[in-house]
Amino acid sequence: MAKSTAPFEITCPCCNAVLKVDPGTKAVIGHTAPAHPKMFSDLEAAARAMKEQDSRKESIFRQSVEAEKNRSDVLEKKFQEAMRKAKDAPDTPRIRDFDLD
Secondary structure, three states: OOOOOOOEEEEOOOOOOEEEEEOOOOEEEEEEOOOOOOOOOOHHHHHHHHHHHHHHHHHHHHHHHHHHHOHHHHHHHHHHHHHHHHHHOOOOOOOOHHHOO
C-alpha cells in the first residue's frame, strides 16, 4: 500500500488550534490559532473593569501597608517566643551517628 503524502489536519483538544501535519516527515507544517472571543462587549464594560481593577489594587496596597506597620511588632513577639522556648528546652548535647563508633 502506498502512503498518503497529503498533509492532514488535527484539532488540539486543549486550545482548539488546527495543526497541519506532514505524514512523511511527521512534522507540523502549519498552525491556525483558534478564534478568541472579545474580552469586553463595549468600551463602557472595559472602563468598569479597569475601575474595579484599580480599586482592587488600592485595597491590596492598603493591606500591605498595614501589614508593614505591624511587622516589627510581629517579629518582636516571634523572637520573644523563640527565646522562651530556647530557655525552656533542656541543654542536652546532640549525639551524631559517627560519635557512636
